[in-house]
Amino acid sequence: MLTPLKKSINRVVIAGGGTAGWLAASLLKKLLGQAIEITLVESEAIGTVGVGEATIPPIRLVNQVLGIDEAQFIHDTKATVKLAIRFENWKTKGECYYHTFGAPGRSMAFCHFHHYWVKARQQGLMNDLWDYDLNYLAAEAGKFAQINAKDPVLELPFAYHFDASLYAQYLRKLSEQMGVVRVEGKIARVQRCNDSGYIQALHLESGEVIDGDLFIDCTGFKGLLIEGALGAGYDDWSHLLPCDSALAVPSERHEKTAPYTRSIAHDAGWQWRIPLQHRNGNGHVYSSRYISDDQACDTLLSNLDTKPLGDPKLIKFTTGRRRKQWYKNVVAVGLSSGFLEPLESTSIHLIQSAIVRLIQLFPHNGVTKSLIDEYNKQSELEFEQIRDFLVLHYVVNERTDSAFFNDMRNITLPDSLAHKIELFKENGVLQREQNDLFLESSWLQVLYGQGVMPKDYHGLVNSVSDAQLNQMLTKLLELKREPIAKLPSHDDYINGMVAKYKRSMK
Ligand SMILES: Cc1cc2nc3c(=O)[nH]c(=O)nc-3n(C[C@H](O)[C@H](O)[C@H](O)COP(=O)(O)OP(=O)(O)OC[C@H]3O[C@@H](n4cnc5c(N)ncnc54)[C@H](O)[C@@H]3O)c2cc1C
Incomplete structure (x- = not known):
């Protein structure tokens, strides 16, 4: 039985200073x-997980809210632009597709673009879906600039790749300037109230005691407060997402910096390549049931396209979510709240949305059961929706050369996902669940990219004559191609931003 904490919340203590801690x-x-005092405790000796460098477009909202100057941000975090993820070897070995932040085509009255395109393909159209996607065209051409067009189909939604440790430093500086107090030290003991079980204070190895009203657990996978002290429980989703290990290594940077993340499927998982200004981030995410750590390391190193800059770092994890992400007076944010592999770069976004949710449900006048229940309901749905989208990548594949991918085609799907795939296969219908982070265009790109072509298209398409359909698609093709020639290269854009920041500092 949960005992409500009937006291106003003024002192917030954040345990942990990785991306989650400093973003919070x-x-x-x-x-x-000024309504709250914030103290953050972190331990340099323990350090951070040190990965987490690819993001998705909502990160730009964080930067806006924090009043971050883009040129300074790009300069300080060695950031590059991300327009898409390029998935290689996921459908079959040798094939690739993009999941872009844009959308192929344009939506027409009540009917998504792909229905028109499917009909045209049935009539012999040769153009691929992504020929109608500006993000894809710019990504392939290695070009980028921010476009503020009146017509949203002519914009280039984007996110960033950045150096995770520089990002945490950047946020730390910003937080301290705003008045957040940082305490260096190792948390040795967590003190709880005998009656309510609520956390009262953190005892550091140094003997210092930090007390607070609300505690945010950002201590990483171990979840020192939420699990270590409170035992909130964990839902293990390894049966759906069996990768449980990652090896990460930086490598020398490329001369030309691609404006996209690469995700290259191997035999028992996949490898990321994230281009930054000063290096590439690389990692191999795999299931240790199918491959040993040594074999995974060999795979990673033999698939680097530039020289490694250190030894690979091994990280073990269990995919799933903390059963109660808010429990008593502790809210778990970041890796302590659960982990979904970085296939779609969603973890930093989950941090962002957890904090926004906490702010919306902030217990100014005390922790109540209804606030906790609402928070946990929303976060559970969010995790499940992202989980389903990740699982989709694994189950729709045509790889017959790998035991791992063969097995993944045959796992038992959550009903929600099985329904979605069937709806698309049979009817071409993409139904976005309320609040799903991934829009129809994302589901479309992964489904089609991995070989699922709908049997049918929507009947509304037949209200357009074949000649009109042809003309519409030709025009759209021209419209989407037209801006590309005028865009600077991605490297020129980044160099321009860095130079702009340096000029502003003189
Ligand atoms: C292989 C891999 C790849 C990833 N790639 C991406 C990606 O591309 N995009 C993305 O969005 N996300 C990615 N993530 C997730 C991302 O790395 C995390 O969401 C992000 O770094 C946040 O981590 P964190 O702050 O929760 O934990 P951590 O970085 O582990 O920080 C934990 C903090 O707690 C402190 N701490 C722990 N114990 C104590 C103690 N006893 N006393 C004091 N302090 C303590 C530590 O010192 C540290 O400051 C990836 C994760 C993994 C594992």
Whole structure:
């Protein structure tokens, strides 16, 4: 039985100073301001997980809210632009497709673009879906600029790749400037109230005691407060996403910096390549049931396209989510709240949305059961929706050369996902669940990219004559291609931003 904490919340203690800790500190301080005092405890000796360098477009909202200057951000975090993820070897070995942040075509009254395109393909059209996607065209051409067009189909939605440790430093500086107090030290003991079980204070090895009203657990996979002290429980989703290990290594940077993340499927998992200004980030995510750590390491190193800059770092994880992400007066944010592999770069986004949710449901006048229940309901749905989208990548594949991918085609799917795939296969219908982070265009690109072509298209398409359909597609093709020639190269854009920042500092 949960005992409500009937006291106002003024002192927030954040345990952990990785991306989660510093993002929580900066956003909470910025948005809740003087209403709360924030103390963050972190241990340099323990360090951070040190990965997490690819993001998705909502990160730009964080930067806006925090009032971050883009040129300075790109300069300080060695960031590059991300327009898409290029999935290689996922359908079959040798084939690739893009999941872009844009959308192929344009949506027409009540009917998504792909229905028109499917009909045209049935009539012999040769153009691929992505020929109608500006993000794809710019990614392939290695070009980028921010486009503020009146017509949203002519914009280039984008995110960033950045150096995770520089990003945490950047957020730390910002947080401290706003008044967040940082304490260096190792948490040795967590003190709880005998009656309510609520956390009262963190005892550091140094003897220092940090007490607070609300505690945010950002201590990484171990979940020192939420699990270590409170035992909130964990839902293990390894039966759906069996990868449980990753090896990460930086390598020398490429001369030309691609504006996309690469995800290259191997025999028992996949490898990322994230281009930064000063290096590439690489990692191999795999299932240890199918491949040993040594074999996985060989695979990673033999698939680097530039020289490694150190030894690979091994990280073990269990995919799933903390059963109660908010429990008593502790809210788990970041890796302590659960982990979904970085296939679609969603973890930093999950941090961002957890903090926004906490701010919306902030217990100014005390922790109540209804606030906790609402928070946990929303976060459970969010994790499940992202999980389903990740699982999709594994189950729709045509790889017959790998035991791992063969097995993944045959796993028992959550009903929600099985329904979605069937709906698309049979009817071409893409139904976005309420609040699903991934829009129809994302589901479309992965489904089609991995070989699922709908049997049918929507009847509304027949209200357009064949000649009109042809003309419409030709025009759209021209419209989407037209801006590409005028865009600078991605490297020129990044160099321009860095130079702009340096000029502003003179
Ligand atoms: C292989 C891999 C690849 C990833 N790639 C991406 C990606 O591309 N995009 C993305 O969005 N996300 C990615 N992620 C997730 C991303 O790395 C994390 O979401 C992000 O770094 C946040 O981590 P964190 O702050 O929760 O934990 P951590 O970085 O582990 O930080 C934990 C903090 O707690 C502190 N701490 C722990 N114990 C104590 C103690 N006893 N006393 C004091 N302090 C303590 C540590 O010192 C540290 O400051 C990836 C994750 C993995 C594993």
